[in-house]
Amino acid sequence: MELFRVENVCMAFGKKDVLKNINLGIRRGEIFAIIGPSGAGKTTLLRILNLFEKPLCGNLIFNGLDAGKTGGLRRRMSMLFQTPVVFNASVFDNVAYGLKVRGFDKRAIEKKVSEALNTVGLPGMGKEKARMLSGGETQRMAFARAIVYDPEILLLDEPTSNLDPANVAKIEEIIKRIRDERGTTILIATHNIPQVRRIADRVGVLLNGELIEVNSIEGIFTEPEDERSAAFIRGEMIY
Amino acid sequence: MSGADFLFQGIIRAFELIFSLNPYIISITGVSIKVSGTATLLATLTAIPLAYALAFLHFRGRQALIALVNTGMGLPPVFVGLFIFIMLVPAGPFGFANKIFTPQAMILAQYILVTPIITGISLAAIKAVPKPIIETVYTLGGSWKEAIIMTFCEARFGIITAILAGLGRALAEVGAILIVGGNIAYTGSVGGIGEGESYTRTLTTAITSETSKGDISTSIALGIILISLNLSINLLANFFQRRS
Numbered sequence: 001m002e003l004f005r006v007e008n009v010c011m012a013f014g015k016k017d018v019l020k021n022i023n024l025g026i027r028r029g030e031i032f033a034i035i036g037p038s039g040a041g042k043t044t045l046l047r048i049l050n051l052f053e054k055p056l057c058g059n060l061i062f063n064g065l066d067a068g069k070t071g072g073l074r075r076r077m078s079m080l081f082q083t084p085v086v087f088n089a090s091v092f093d094n095v096a097y098g099l100k101v102r103g104f105d106k107r108a109i110e111k112k113v114s115e116a117l118n119t120v121g122l123p124g125m126g127k128e129k130a131r132m133l134s135g136g137e138t139q140r141m142a143f144a145r146a147i148v149y150d151p152e153i154l155l156l157d158e159p160t161s162n163l164d165p166a167n168v169a170k171i172e173e174i175i176k177r178i179r180d181e182r183g184t185t186i187l188i189a190t191h192n193i194p195q196v197r198r199i200a201d202r203v204g205v206l207l208n209g210e211l212i213e214v215n216s217i218e219g220i221f222t223e224p225e226d227e228r229s230a231a232f233i234r235g236e237m238i239y
Numbered sequence: 240m241s242g243a244d245f246l247f248q249g250i251i252r253a254f255e256l257i258f259s260l261n262p263y264i265i266s267i268t269g270v271s272i273k274v275s276g277t278a279t280l281l282a283t284l285t286a287i288p289l290a291y292a293l294a295f296l297h298f299r300g301r302q303a304l305i306a307l308v309n310t311g312m313g314l315p316p317v318f319v320g321l322f323i324f325i326m327l328v329p330a331g332p333f334g335f336a337n338k339i340f341t342p343q344a345m346i347l348a349q350y351i352l353v354t355p356i357i358t359g360i361s362l363a364a365i366k367a368v369p370k371p372i373i374e375t376v377y378t379l380g381g382s383w384k385e386a387i388i389m390t391f392c393e394a395r396f397g398i399i400t401a402i403l404a405g406l407g408r409a410l411a412e413v414g415a416i417l418i419v420g421g422n423i424a425y426t427g428s429v430g431g432i433g434e435g436e437s438y439t440r441t442l443t444t445a446i447t448s449e450t451s452k453g454d455i456s457t458s459i460a461l462g463i464i465l466i467s468l469n470l471s472i473n474l475l476a477n478f479f480q481r482r483s
Contacts, residue, residue: 050378075380085375088393098379145379 003028003153003185004049009058011044011209018044020209022058026153031179031186033196035232036206042189043082045206046155049187050079063152075102078151082158084142091117091133091141092126098149116144119181120174136167140174147178154178156188160195172199193233197221205229245455252456253463263424264457266436267445268464274342274416274441275409278349279357283402285350286357290398291387293358294365308362311355316348320418323348327419340421342439348415353405360404364397365390396479403476407469413443422448442468 004026011019019041026032034042047053049060051067051074060067067073078098087094095113104112117123120140125133133141139159146154156175160168176199178184190196196203197217204214205226213220213229224230256264292298293305325331327339338344368390376386391398422444425435437445442465449458 052374052377074377077378079378081371081375083371085369085371087372087375087389097376097381101379101381101385149380 001028002026003063004187005059005061006045006049007059007061009045009048009055009060011041011048011053011055018209019048019055022211024204024211024214026185026187027202028152028185029179029183030201031175031188031199033200033203034187034189034206035191035193035196035203037191037232040206041209042191042206043157046079046157046187046189049153050074050077050155052079076152077155078146078149078153079155080139080142080146080157080159082161084139086130086133086138086141089130090126091122091128091130094130094141095126095144095148097145102149104149112148113144116148117141119147119177120144121170136163136170139163139167139171143171143174143178147182147184150182151184153185153187156186156190158190158192159188160190160192168195175199193235205232207232249456249459253460256457256460257463261460262436263434264460264464266424267440267442267461270342270437270439271410271441271443271465272468274345274420275349275406275412278346278409279353279402279406281346282350282353282357282405286354286401286405287361287398289354289358290361290365291390293362294390295387305362308355308358311351312359314352314355316352316412316414317418319348319351320415323351323415323419339419340423340439342420344419345416345439345441348419349409349412352412352415353409356408357401357405360401361394361398364394364401367397368393396482399479400476403472403479407472407476410465410468410472411443413441413447416441417444417447420444 002025006022006024009019009022010017022045034045036042044053048055051060054068062070062073062076065073087097092113095116096109099109099112113126114123117125120143122137122140122144125137125141130138130141139162143159159175160171163171172195175186175188179186188200200217202214202216203220205212205220205228207228213224213226215225215229219225220229221233224233289308293301293308323344324339326333327336327344328334329337329339338347372389372393373386376389381389416439420439420441422440423438424440425438427435440448442461446458446461446465449455449461
């Protein structure tokens with residue numbers, strides 16, 4: 001069952017077409033990877049899905065609702081940036097932020113923050129100053145902050161690009177755990193092909209603003225439908 | 240008496256006046272703090288919303304207003320004093336208000352001088368908050384109100400520094416308040432020095448008049464208080480700058 005449907009979406013910055021006629025359906029509870037080289041339009045697509053940018057054309061249908069005409073949908077989503085942003089506050093206050101703006105009471109906030117910190121492997125670190133955390137811990141804290149209010153979809157923009165292999169493994173494990181334990185739909189933009197193979201259920205290949213292929217994880221690695229996808233998977237320069 | 244002895248005697252006498260809580264000195268200090276404090280408070284109430292508007296809203300004339308604020312940060316105090324004097328003298332457009340040579344006129348002068356300073360420094364602090372912080376607030380479900388609150392939290396030390404810089408400027412200012420306040424003390428003498436209690440006499444204007452009268456020890460006492468106040472403000476500002 002589809003949670004998010006993208007219909008004929010296009011976007012341009014100035015005279016440059018960034019996204020061209022994108023059609024895509026994200027299924028509930030899946031991990032969907034959008035892969036493509038830098039500048040392919042992955043981040044722009046994520047920002048459109050998070051309703052940060054308004055597309056020049058096309059429609060976004062979230063859970064049957066037209067995102068262009070329905071208010072408050074962003075509160076049902078969450079997005080993580082490539083470089084996590086930390087508020088100048090404690091880990092607890094950072095993670096609790098999304099709950100506070102939603103009006104949760106103090107007891108519920110404490111319980112949910114504690115659960116989220118456990119999920120990302122930062123138990124008991126609520127009192128630490130968030131800006132004193134290491135890079136990997138900061139990204140995990142950002143994950144806790146993004147999932148603490150149980151968003152229906154989590155949009156991840158290259159969440160491991162600045163991390164060392166040990167932290168990459170931890171983040172990948174967290175992504176899978178969030179989907180398995182919470183049933184969260186996850187859309188991840190990345191150009192890390194091995195990572196896609198490890199965590200994704202399906203994959204879409206974005207090239208020069210065009211979604212050239214959507215395939216299962218087995219399909220994209222064994223029988224890619226588009227020669228350009230195959231070349232990208234093989235690590236050949238096609239752009 | 241040598242120059243050094245003269246200075247030394249002056250300093251000793253100045254500390255005597257300060258520690259004996261001389262009523263003349265206390266009244267002048269009180270007027271200084273009241274006038275500069277009120278002007279800074281009013282300027283803060285204007286400057287911070289203005290800084291937010293300049294940082295977040297895109298309206299016609301925004302760039303011109305930013306240029307005006309930047310120009311205002313270096314506004315010559317005597318020019319401001321002259322302008323307000325012309326406005327408030329009985330023959331001026333607002334002469335009917337009968338406010339020339341009053342603490343209110345001094346507050347107005349300092350308000351005009353300090354508002355651009357607090358606005359300019361606050362604007363720089365607000366604009367220094369990384370855009371992804373605001374985007375993260377929206378991502379986590381926050382509204383524009385929460386984005387503004389978060390920006391304030393992130394820029395708070397810079398904004399406090401701006402307020403302290405404004406207060407320091409107000410306390411040290413002499414040209415404008417001398418013109419519009421008139422450096423008035425009540426008749427008579429309190430505490431055996433100077434004149435009666437201060438009406439519009441501040442630490443800076445009193446230093447000019449006491450020095451011209453040759454009362455160096457009183458001038459030094461007033462100077463020590465002024466420097467102490469400004470030093471305290473600067474230490475606080477430095478503390479907040481380091482925090483930010």
